Structure formats: structure tokens, C-alpha cells
Amino acid sequence: MTTLFFDRSAREPVTASFPARIDFRPYLNIIAPRIARLGVSKGPGWMPLVDETPAEADRIIGAAFANDSTLWEIGELLKIVLWGRCGAVIAILGDANDDPVMLRKLQLLVGYALGTNANLYSEDQPHRALFELTPRPDVRYGGNGENASSIGPHTDGSGVGVLIDILGLGCIHQTESPGGQTLIIDALRAVLSLTTYERALLSEPWPRTNPYDAQTPTSAFVRRPIAVVRDPFEFSFHGQRVRQALDRCGEATWERLQTLANLDAALWRHSTPVKLQTGELLLLNNRRVAHGRVGFVHDSANPRRIERQWIKWRWNEDPGRGVS
Ligand SMILES: O=C(O)CCC(=O)C(=O)O
Ligand SMILES: [Fe+2]
Numbered sequence: 001m002t003t004l005f006f007d008r009s010a011r012e013p014v015t016a017s018f019p020a021r022i023d024f025r026p027y028l029n030i031i032a033p034r035i036a037r038l039g040v041s042k043g044p045g046w047m048p049l050v051d052e053t054p055a056e057a058d059r060i061i062g063a064a065f066a067n068d069s070t071l072w073e074i075g076e077l078l079k080i081v082l083w084g085r086c087g088a089v090i091a092i093l094g095d096a097n098d099d100p101v102m103l104r105k106l107q108l109l110v111g112y113a114l115g116t117n118a119n120l121y122s123e124d125q126p127h128r129a130l131f132e133l134t135p136r137p138d139v140r141y142g143g144n145g146e147n148a149s150s151i152g153p154h155t156d157g158s159g160v161g162v163l164i165d166i167l168g169l170g171c172i173h174q175t176e177s178p179g180g181q182t183l184i185i186d187a188l189r190a191v192l193s194l195t196t197y198e199r200a201l202l203s204e205p206w207p208r209t210n211p212y213d214a215q216t217p218t219s220a221f222v223r224r225p226i227a228v229v230r231d232p233f234e235f236s237f238h239g240q241r242v243r244q245a246l247d248r249c250g251e252a253t254w255e256r257l258q259t260l261a262n263l264d265a266a267l268w269r270h271s272t273p274v275k276l277q278t279g280e281l282l283l284l285n286n287r288r289v290a291h292g293r294v295g296f297v298h299d300s301a302n303p304r305r306i307e308r309q310w311i312k313w314r315w316n317e318d319p320g321r322g323v324s
Contacts, residue, residue, distance in 0.1 A: 075113030082114075082166060082285045083232075100172045103279055107170050107309045110283065114166055115314035148304075150295035153185050153267035154238040155286050156310065159208035159222055159245075163236065167286040168309030171276035175304040179296030181273035182282060182306075187235040187290045190266035191227045198259045202227040207245035208238065218249050226263070233288050239264055267292075276306065286310075 111117035157164040174180060191199060205223035210216045226242070228234040239260060246252040267290055276282055284291055296304060 072113075074110075078110065078114060078283065082283060103170050103172065103281060104307065106281060107168055107307070110168065110281070111309060111311045114311050116312045118162075118164060118310040118312045148296050148298040151293040152239055152264060153183065153187075153271065153290045153292045154240075155187075155236050155290050156308075157286070158236045158238040159210045159241045160212065161222055162312070164286045164310045165313035166311035167284045167291070168311065169276065169282045169284075169291075170307040170309065171278055171280045171282075172305040172307055173278055173303065174276055175296045175299065176302065177297045177299060179294045180304050181275045181294040183268075183271040183273055183290075183292035183294065184282070184284065185267050185271040185290035185292065187227065187237075187267065187270070187288060188229070188233045190263070190270040190290075191229060191233075191235070193266050193270075194259075194262060198262060199227065199229060201255065201259050202263065203229070206242050207249050207251065208241045209244045209248070211238075211241065218245070221245050221249065235288055235290065237263070237290060 108117060155164075156167050169182060191202065194202070203225045206226050207218070207221040207223050209221065224236055225234065226237045243252070243257070243260065246256060271290075271292065273294060274282070298304075
């Protein structure tokens with residue numbers, strides 16, 4: 001794994017091998033005073049992050065950006081790496097080993113640098129800053145935070161109408177037991193390893209169930225291609241949700257299921273396991289790179305805790321167009 005050190009003069013980090021790492025620590029000293037005003041966590045775990053309203057938090061960060069070229073440059077660098085040819089994913093090493101609040105602030109800051117923190121503005125649960133992913137059941141969120149099992153290759157929000165552009169996974173605490181690795185998956189190379197026929201099939205619209213709305217009728221399932229090999233490459237997939245939707249729509253043909261099985265196998269083959277460490281923030285281009293999780297044993301005295309962040313790209317377009 002290549003280590004990339006953030007350097008103001010580094011304009012071309014795209015030659016990094018996959019995945020790339022950027023050491024953020026030297027910059028935190030510059031950034032920290034600016035984000036100090038973002039408010040404090042109200043306690044451990046899944047809690048509102050900021051005392052301010054999201055709009056006020058955005059205003060504060062925005063003011064910091066306007067007056068600080070370092071923050072702007074960080075955003076530009078992240079943009080190049082996330083949309084670049086090789087480094088569609090990066091890990092930032094935060095200076096957060098004993099300060100999860102700092103990591104959360106960094107997440108907010110990065111979200112602002114790249115666009116909008118989409119889950120900061122969640123309407124059903126206002127003021128919900130970030131999703132916590134821990135095996136401890138949490139009545140406020142019924143997703144993967146309720147189990148510790150392996151999760152196959154997928155992109156987030158694949159069954160939802162609005163695509164999530166960037167996924168952040170902030171590691172508040174990692175398990176010390178075996179397992180718990182995040183799979184970082186080069187979906188483009190996986191798809192390129194399939195046959196022309198399979199690629200053509202994957203570029204057609206496929207239905208998906210919506211994990212956040214079990215009542216969605218089959219006629220309202222989101223339908224979009226799983227993979228389109230063009231520049232920019234487009235990928236949106238969750239095997240379980242696609243298969244479930246095919247079954248419920250009566251569209252599960254042998255060819256489709258066989259293609260999904262081959263896609264799944266290819267994605268596993270092109271995955272790199274990375275065990276995130278406390279204080280690390282992994283950012284993925286959720287439109288190109290898939291991810292997954294290796295199962296682990298839940299230890300209630302010392303739970304693994306990852307916080308998930310969804311970012312909508314600021315300009316509502318793919319800046320990778322033309323970057324290649
Ligand atoms: O727990 C993890 O590391 C990731 C979980 C995940 O991918 C998800 O919940 O969408
Ligand atoms: Fe996920």
C-alpha cells in the first residue's frame with residue numbers, strides 16, 4: 001500500500017496504487033483551530049454531533065473555507081484522488097486516536113469540502129449527524145449496525161432514488177478480535193473481467209428493493225444499471241437487494257442470476273481488505289468503488305464502532321468526466 005503524504009505542491013497523486021493513503025496529521029494543526037467552533041459531541045456513540053443546526057455548522061465551516069486556502073486545497077486534493085484513475089479511494093489518518101470528536105469534525109469538514117453531508121440533513125431524523133455502525137442494536141437506525149456478520153460487495157444507497165456520491169467510514173473504534181476488515185473493491189476491474197455479454201446485461205436497468213422503505217411497491221422500485229463501462233464508470237449494486245427485487249418482480253431469469261453470481265465472485269476477487277484503525281477515515285467514491293465487510297465477533301465491553309457519512313457531490317455532476 002502506497003503512502004501519499006499531503007503536500008501543497010502535490011498536484012498529481014493519481015499514480016498512487018490502490019488504495020491510496022493521505023497523512024492528514026500535519027494539517028490538523030492548521031485545521032483544528034478552525035473546526036474547534038463546530039461544537040461538541042454530546043457523549044459517546046450515536047449522538048448529535050453539533051450543537052449548532054446543520055445550517056449554522058455549514059455557515060461556520062463555509063466561513064473557515066473562505067479564509068483558508070489550506071482547507072480549499074485539501075478539498076481539491078481529495079477531489080483529484082477520489083475521481084482519479086487509480087486512487088478512487090483514500091484513507092485519511094486523523095489525529096484522533098483518543099479524540100473521536102476530532103474525527104467527526106474532520107468528517108464534517110471533508111463533507112463540506114466535497115459537497116453536502118447528506119445525512120446531516122436527513123428529514124426523518126433531523127440533526128442526525130452520522131450513522132453509527134456497531135453491533136449494538138439501536139432503535140433509531142435499523143441497518144447493518146444491528147449485526148456483526150460479513151457484508152458482501154455493495155455500494156451504499158443503491159436502492160434509493162438519490163445516489164450517494166462519496167461514502168465516508170470513520171473508525172471510532174476497531175475490534176481487537178479477528179475480522180472487521182473493510183473490503184475496498186475495484187469494481188471497474190471486476191466488471192472488465194466479465195464477458196461482453198455479461199457487461200451488456202449489467203448496463204441494463206435492474207430493480208432494487210429499498211432498505212429504508214419495506215412498503216415500496218414493486219412498481220416503484222428504483223431501476224438503474226448496475227455497471228456502465230464508460231468514462232466516467234458508473235456502478236450501483238447491492239446483491240441481496242437486486243436479487244430480492246428480481247424475485248418480487250418475477251424477473252429472476254437464469255442468465256441474470258448467473259451474471260450476478262459471476263459479478264459477485266469478480267468483486268470479491270478484486271477486493272482489498274483494510275482493517276481501519278481508530279482515528280482513520282476512509283473515503284470512497286461510492287459511484288465507482290464498492291465496499292464490504294468481513295464479519296467479526298461482537299464484544300459488548302469493547303464494541304467496534306464505525307461512523308458512516310454520506311456526501312452528495314457539490315456540483316451535482318461527476319467531476320471525473322474528462323479526468324479519465
Ligand atoms: O461496518 C462496516 O464496516 C461497513 C458496513 C456497511 O458497509 C454498511 O452498513 O453499509
Ligand atoms: Fe455499506
